[in-house]
Amino acid sequence: MNYGCLPNDDKPTNNLKITSPAQLNTRALSSDCADSLWADVWLDNQVVGKLQRQANGWQGQMKIPRGSHTLKIEFKCITDTYGTLSLAINTQNKNFSTDDTLSLGSSDYQYPDDDNDGSSNLAELEAGTDPSDNQDGGGLNSFKWANPLPQGNSLTDVIWNGSAFLTVGYRGTILTSGNGQSWSVAHSTSTKRLQGIAWSGSQYVVVGVQGTVLTRPANSPDWAIRDPGSNKDLFGITWTGSQFVAVGEEIAITSTDGINWITHTLPKGHLFKSITWTGEQLVAAGLVINKNTHKPEGAIMTSDDGTLWSSPKLTGTASLSDIEWTGSQLIAVGGDQHLSGNNLTPTTQGGLILTSTDGENWQQQDSGTNIDLHTVTFEAASGVIIAAGGSSHLIDRSTPTQSVILSSSDGVNWTTRDSSLNQNYRGLASSPSQTIVIGDAGVIKSSSNLQQWNNHTSGTLNTLNDIVSMGNMLIAVGINGEVLTSQNSRSWASRNSGTSTDLTAIAWTGSMLVTVGGDLGPAQDGPGQAGSNGVILTSPDGINWTDRTPEGVLGLIRDISWTGSQLIAVGSAGLILTSPDGIQWTTQNSGTDRWLNAVSSNNDLIVITGGDHFNQDGVGGTILTSSDGSNWTPINGLDENIDLVDVTWTGSFFTAVGGVFNQELDNASKILTSHDGLNWTTNNPGINSIIEDVYWTGSKLLAVSNTNSALLTSFDGNSWTLSPTPSGNTQNSVVEYQGDTIIVGSNGTILYREN
Template sequence: MKKRFRSLSVLPLILICLVPMISPETSTAFIPTVWQWRDPLPQGNPLSSTAFGNGAFVAVGSGGMVLTSPNGIIWTLQTSGVTEDLSEVVFSNGILVAVGKAGTILTSPDGAAWTSRISGVVDDLSGVAFGNGNFVAVGSLGAILTSADGVVWANRKLTFNSPPAPSLFGVAFGNNTFVAVGHAAILTSTDGVTWTSQPVEPTLELTGVSFGSGSFVAVGKFGTILTSVNGITWTPQTSPTSQDLSAVTFSGASFIAVGGSGTILASPNGVTWTLQASPTPQDLSGVTFGGSFVAVGDGGTILFSSDGVRWIARSFEPAEWLFSAASGNNTFVTVGASGTILKSSRGISWISRESGTVDDLFGVLFGNNSFVAVGASGAIITSPDGVSWASQQSGTANDLFGVVRGEDLFLAVGAFGTILTSANGVSWASQQSGTANDLFGVVRGVDLFLAVGASGTILTSANGVNWTPQSSGTDDDLFGAAFQDDTFVAVGAFGEMLTSPDGSSWTSQRSGLSVHHLFGLVSGGGFFGVGMEGTILSNAPLTPTYGDILLNHAAFNHVEAISEGGIAKGCLPGLFCPGDLVTRGQMAVFLARALNGGADPTGACAVEPFSDIPVADPFCSHVQFVKALGVARGFPDGTFKPLDSVSRGEMAIFLARALNGGADPAASCTTPPFADIPASNPFCPHISFIKNTTLPVTLGFGDVTFRPADTIIRAEMSLFLGRAFLGIP
């Protein structure tokens, strides 16, 4: 059965959860202060806008988030220096300018180093454009600012007697004219200073505007599309969607508009629009063109397209919310909505496991050599290894949000102040908490149980039976807690984080990274926090599995994932050898493990599968396994040639068969998949097959070639295997 590499995310908001913790043997006090994204990658905060300039893409979003990419495929987190939401970014006149909440304006020469500029206003800024030697920024309640250099800004705020000045969401420049659009508003100006209001319907709401091929195109609510050559006279166009449209861009040859539920529209002229297939259900908020198209949106979504027609995800697609995490026996486990369970050996790559339930799972712990997870309607499931799970009876119908293990006691907390205790995780007894507030998380310190919950509730108990309320200093809901190095840590709504040395005196901290609620926290070589939209944060050092595949390596995520999934095990201790050629024998090993749940085939190799693969050959069982599935068929002379290097064309055949149940794809290949793969090429059906899977296994090269005769190195193979079997973009 194919396992799927998971990142996580969006359901309606549920106030939940606990996180247990395993206390390490160190004694130095430790407070988590520096956090890194672990899932989804590269990050999970909503992205609102993207631009291209100086040879790089830049994306901005919630919480001051900034990412950069040289190609729209590999993205790097940058530091903006602000925590305000950033609404739009543009590159013009040699610099990047980003605008956002509360009058925020930033500039950067390269997307990496950012400088905050004084706007002189507190209005939210939503759009920015450049023309006639001036930047123009627009925003709420008629906010308009201008600047010649992006550094010094002048306030040009509109004054309306009645009705109040409209909020403006987008601005563009073309035909010597600025056009700003917003709520029941279209404004035009030649200099950004003097503006003329154009007549519009009072219910019209436009959220984006662009200029191209001699025409303005504005988009908005309910799929609205308008066009104009001068910004004054506008023509409604037929839209193929009723979804809200957020942004529009022009490539020089076509317009692309994006919006709600992953909507993508394309048009050669702004008049005739076609709905394109989208790889995401997430709302899209921004789109740009820089040799290729890049679109961004909720959940950290990043999409890439070379032509505006075929789009692929460049960020891990969110799935379910995560509510809790635990570690034990060198294994991390996190649980979440709809019975979601993910397992990881190192906290870097996560593999989904079957829980046997569709109930939301809110808490998980490791204790007494077992993982115990609790959830909706009193659900309790247990597992010795995080892989195989069994259902247990809790004796309650109340939702259970958290569970922990003391020296000789399991303790679970839940709705309406529910507290249960158990000596073995099977038989449970109810205890009095003294509160009717929901309890979302519980943890065990050196000699103290600590429970957290709604409205900043914190309770402590020495024995799990008698409980004492404590003052947290916050009214925010607290969802999870952990204990490490003589320090309690509680997390909750809006990234709230509290620390305490004794469970009674608390100090407010913040993750400083995510705007999302944090529902769970676990310790193990550092803290891991999990939360809404699949957020996984960690303050633990991110140590690569292999010394030759570092964090900045293009194949880092794929190599980590196929190692976590059991598909690859390195070449030497601590090394992956990314530049080594892949042999046919090694390819058989990779495919056998991938098709066997990440495990080597079991059983002796009794019969040689090919004349040059004797039963004593270390590849024998793997080659026999993939041969039996129809994936490997050898050569006409009955040999397999395990030491020969694998070409890209051969790789395409192996992967196409592996993904197609051992069968070759349909023989017809009417459309060449790449410039050097004509329809008559014998590899064409297989290459087309792996290119046109839901998540494309192959992207080819920048010159639209595939190069089937080139040999494959281990780093490249990790990309193909990660996409094909673990769903990694």
């Protein structure tokens, strides 16, 4: 391993040579760790550079001043399951004025053991156990769900095995219940999205994305990871009586024991989401790309043994999501109404139900709804077919999610049993006494008659956008005017804010809480006019709220901050508002029509960050500064592809976070730091996700992102450590409170960790 050191004359010496630890070369690292392995180079307790794996070895380049220093080489990797792990460390005192050569053998390294169990992180990674289970910021179990309960990850499938229900979902979620009323979160060995479940009578097999296969025998609580021989996404699985058969993205896999699998490649463009066994043949439902129209179309395939498959039969409909055999006919359901407004799918179709007695000839039935149907099951005891689904529009986000449950005795005539503004329903299962429906945000409902449905998830499902501590209480705010308070980070109470407008941010002045927000609306002329329903509320205690919104049209207000002498609120189309007391507000001229997302300050300078990704015109990278809140100066020379979502002051430097919304350009996450607010240095924390929030605890920076299920931690803004969280939802804000770390996000997510 070689890297160049730059002494004071800035000429590379190119003669500092290091031998990497033999264990890193010989141990079977997990693929995600092996792919993300690097080494931090520390000089006198500060990271001065990184070594990255190159084709001809490990290389990096950094400035090292001459003289005596403490040099530390620390090998690290990032894993999906365990976050950032330190694998091997060497520390030596070295005088760079007299000796520029350093040779390290494997025996010179120490191997960290985060949970102090006598087995190093490297050894536990090889064994597949959690290297940091009992450590601060370690395994998934260090964070716990406070809302919703029992958990808030979306669920995708549910099954009844004759004595118990089991449901699976995002972030490796597995829950079990013996009675359908009380649900327990089971320990999962995977963090991947789990999609389908099958039960053989003695064993569960669960499949998911990226070739995930898990098995669990009836007499064991433990799940084992199996290798299907492919990393293709798997969506549906069934048990034929002699073998398991799973289907997915251009693939089918078969196994007689759930452990050893045979892969069968399907043609390109074939994506099958569900499979059922009729007793004579396997029937899979999904979609293929129509060769004539080049658009996705619903399709059915059949097979006698899971090895040889028929050519797909195009149904001339939208894609199919699930299929079920009733004993006399096949029922397939689907829809693509959620894509309405998409140019690729100009004509959409929801509420799709197809029936067939032989798998070859299909008839479309009138479901009485245009809501997408995601799941169907047959209740053998009553002979009733039940279908459920929902439509959350991906294009028109202002359209609320609608859900529906239907039933039929013959597959032809359908009755609506439940229809509401709710989360998407994704899976159905029935026992002799009740039906269970599961779905997005961890929703679980049960019914004994298909008419009255009991909810087994507690807590709000409204997305929470921000959280703040007022010393003796936490306050979280979110969409639909949601305000929650807590004194212990575990139990939360909903408060009446007096508005149904989305709340985006909240600040504490020391004597008053101020929350802001608004709704997106048609663009109009003038600063802040992209969105017509801005709102400002104040409260002395988090419980009683007063509307302080100025008269006139305001745009969406994205953030608010207290400088010590005034409140600064920022938002859409260059909106800046200032107030000395939260009651009287003045509009300031920002000099820009870009979106302003966040604001922070020190004693001398106010810094606003933003961008313009909402308009998708490729213009971002906005930083404004001011000494008084009235006169603003833009910082030039920023990367126009970066959108800066949040900013904070640490006491010695500003940290701005965000990312690149066009991920084809670069890694999505970006972090900028500046000691003076004028000159900024860009860092990449190494995650492909937009960082939504950054918070200074007094000793370290905490950050969370929109798609990466982790907490980021840094002491200097340059070197970041990832700690995984159990949530697969968007994480919008983070705070520390009375020794706990609390994260809030979409679908009502509230996580807490005892530090």
